[in-house]
Amino acid sequence: MKAVTVSAPHVIAFADQPEPKDLSSGEVLIRVRAGGICGSDLHIFHGTNPFATYPRVIGHEFAGEVVAIGADVTHLAVGDKVAVDPVVSCGSCYACSIGRPNVCRHLQVLGVHRDGGFQELIAVDGAKAHKLPADIPWEHAALVEPFTIAAQSASQGRLSGSDTVLICGAGPIGLVLLQVAKMHGARTVVMDILDSRLQRAAALGADHTINSRSQDLVAEMLRLTDGNGASLIFEATGNIKVMEQCIREIAAIAGRVVVLGMGSDVMNIAPVDFMRRELEVIGTRLSLNKFPQVVEWIRDGKVNPAGIISHVFPASEIQAAIDLSGNPGQDVCKIVVTF
Numbered sequence: 213m214k215a216v217t218v219s220a221p222h223v224i225a226f227a228d229q230p231e232p233k234d235l236s237s238g239e240v241l242i243r244v245r246a247g248g249i250c251g252s253d254l255h256i257f258h259g260t261n262p263f264a265t266y267p268r269v270i271g272h273e274f275a276g277e278v279v280a281i282g283a284d285v286t287h288l289a290v291g292d293k294v295a296v297d298p299v300v301s302c303g304s305c306y307a308c309s310i311g312r313p314n315v316c317r318h319l320q321v322l323g324v325h326r327d328g329g330f331q332e333l334i335a336v337d338g339a340k341a342h343k344l345p346a347d348i349p350w351e352h353a354a355l356v357e358p359f360t361i362a363a364q365s366a367s368q369g370r371l372s373g374s375d376t377v378l379i380c381g382a383g384p385i386g387l388v389l390l391q392v393a394k395m396h397g398a399r400t401v402v403m404d405i406l407d408s409r410l411q412r413a414a415a416l417g418a419d420h421t422i423n424s425r426s427q428d429l430v431a432e433m434l435r436l437t438d439g440n441g442a443s444l445i446f447e448a449t450g451n452i453k454v455m456e457q458c459i460r461e462i463a464a465i466a467g468r469v470v471v472l473g474m475g476s477d478v479m480n481i482a483p484v485d486f487m488r489r490e491l492e493v494i495g496t497r498l499s500l501n502k503f504p505q506v507v508e509w510i511r512d513g514k515v516n517p518a519g520i521i522s523h524v525f526p527a528s529e530i531q532a533a534i535d536l537s538g539n540p541g542q543d544v545c546k547i548v549v550t551f
């Protein structure tokens with residue numbers, strides 16, 4: 213069989229790989245049919261993901277067909293269409309003991325810390341394989357995982373229909389957050405520096421868009437909200453200046469700021485910035501039991517995976533897909549790879 217392997221930074225190929233060995237009792241064997249390329253895959257390709265070792269089969273957003281099941285797997289059958297939760301946790305650390313395995317001390321993610329889903333066959337823990345309706349297209353099935361990121365962020369931020377939501381960053385994650393915020397009935401504002409991305413946000417129903425390169429983000433947000441600011445902010449740019457503006461000036465009284473961006477620069481924030489407005493700044497990572505909920509959203513048409521897909525490539529053209537991913541100027545959003 214073949215797999216998309218990053219053998220060393222900047223070296224990627226769709227090349228031969230041994231097939232998975234015998235299944236253990238709790239595992240299922242999946243014939244992968246489609247996967248989404250994520251920013252973290254690009255970081256592995258560029259050698260800038262601190263968690264990755266090489267060689268690595270990338271891909272943590274993927275779906276496929278069950279082709280064999282271990283002896284103890286009862287919730288799936290051969291032929292089922294499934295999406296896979298890529299999070300592997302230890303089950304015994306403090307985070308796992310309080311029911312938060314998505315921040316497990318010994319967390320591993322398929323496609324990052326261990327080989328992932330961009331291969332023709334993969335054996336995974338059956339409990340992580342979530343059955344999908346048979347009529348969901350493979351390209352959409354591949355994108356259950358990014359929607360679980362939005363579901364987790366919404367849960368962490370206690371998103372509700374009464375919120376005025378600012379989403380910073382209109383890449384794939386910003387746009388799945390937009391869909392989830394709209395589904396809840398919230399008023400939505402999306403910010404980015406690329407008009408092509410903001411046009412996609414507008415097409416997906418954003419109430420307002422702000423290009424922070426040509427407009428003053430703070431002034432525009434305050435104007436749109438009669439000076440109140442945003443009750444809930446999803447910060448998905450990782451840009452430290454944007455983060456500072458959100459915390460100091462844009463968040464409303466009693467507001468929440470959910471942090472998705474992976475920046476490691478240091479902020480200039482005073483204690484009073486949090487204290488004065490009872491501001492909450494909340495981290496979010498991966499997802500916790502969100503796959504079943506997202507499968508329902510997609511099944512019921514409450515979210516639209518097609519709205520974020522810009523390109524589809526066969527896995528044999530992975531080099532072209534990766535090259536295009538690093539080029540956001542060309543209206544690149546989510547790139548899906550098919551197997």
Ligand code: MN
Nearest residue numbers: 250251273358
């Ligand atoms: Mn991802």
